[in-house]
Amino acid sequence: GAVVSQHPSRVICKSGTSVKIECRSLDFQATTMFWYRQFPKKSLMLMATSNEGSKATYEQGVEKDKFLINHASLTLSTLTVTSAHPEDSSFYICSARLAGVYQETQYFGPGTRLLVL
Amino acid sequence: KNQVEQSPQSLIILEGKNCTLQCNYTVSPFSNLRWYKQDTGRGPVSLTIMTFSENTKSNGRYTATLDADTKQSSLHITASQLSDSASYICVVSGSWGKLQFGAGTQVVVTP
Numbered sequence: 001g002a003v004v005s006q007h008p009s010r011v012i013c014k015s016g017t018s019v020k021i022e023c024r025s026l027d028f029q030a031t032t033m034f035w036y037r038q039f040p041k042k043s044l045m046l047m048a049t050s051n052e053g054s055k056a057t058y059e060q061g062v063e064k065d066k067f068l069i070n071h072a073s074l075t076l077s078t079l080t081v082t083s084a085h086p087e088d089s090s091f092y093i094c095s096a097r098l099a100g101v102y103q104e105t106q107y108f109g110p111g112t113r114l115l116v117l
Numbered sequence: 118k119n120q121v122e123q124s125p126q127s128l129i130i131l132e133g134k135n136c137t138l139q140c141n142y143t144v145s146p147f148s149n150l151r152w153y154k155q156d157t158g159r160g161p162v163s164l165t166i167m168t169f170s171e172n173t174k175s176n177g178r179y180t181a182t183l184d185a186d187t188k189q190s191s192l193h194i195t196a197s198q199l200s201d202s203a204s205y206i207c208v209v210s211g212s213w214g215k216l217q218f219g220a221g222t223q224v225v226v227t228p
Contacts, residue, residue, distance in 0.1 A: 004160075006160075041223070042220065043206065043218040043219060043220045043221055044161070044206075044218050045218075046216070091158070093160050093161075095160075105163070105166065106216065107163075108153075108160035108161045108162070109160050110159050110160045111158065111159060111160045113158065
């Protein structure tokens with residue numbers, strides 16, 4: 001099956017610093033990738049839709065200047081948490097869309113655990 | 118209000134026993150419904166995907182059912198194993214590319 005990787009798997013940073021998370025589709029090209037955030041024992045919440053070669057589409061309530069998304073190639077999207085604060089600590093998951101003949105499927109990455117001190 | 122409701126919120130079962138998880142949704146128009154397994158600290162992994170015309174789909178010991186008329190789905194786990202301990206998430210696709218997530222059912226399998 002299709003594989004999506006994320007790097008790093010976990011990161012600890014100081015408050016005020018910026019953190020970049022990478023999402024890669026390893027064996028397929030993805031024109032669209034998605035970024036989710038998940039709090040403990042809660043479901044995934046869509047943050048933004050990342051489109052290759054164009055600006056990301058952010059969900060209501062998500063600050064685009066704080067969560068910078070870049071989708072520079074068909075296999076890579078990055079999420080940068082700028083000026084991170086402790087409340088940004090969370091589990092960030094990306095997914096990549098693979099369009100099939102009959103339906104499209106999203107394949108999820110393993111997630112990145114961010115802890116802001 | 119969440120358009121995808123799952124029950125129970127959590128359950129504990131003995132190894133070797135069966136269990137059934139429920140998912141009710143109000144997403145419309147409906148494209149497909151998926152069940153994912155998410156281990157702690159990991160991303161979700163797809164178990165089954167069903168369109169409106171499919172009533173049941175199996176993946177090993179996992180069997181999903183779908184009633185598109187009543188907008189209900191279930192995931193049945195047969196002969197549970199310790200490795201089945203995870204969160205099981207029901208995800209409904211409405212508008213193309215837009216997924217609605219349930220809150221998940223936390224399953225704990227005990228020896």
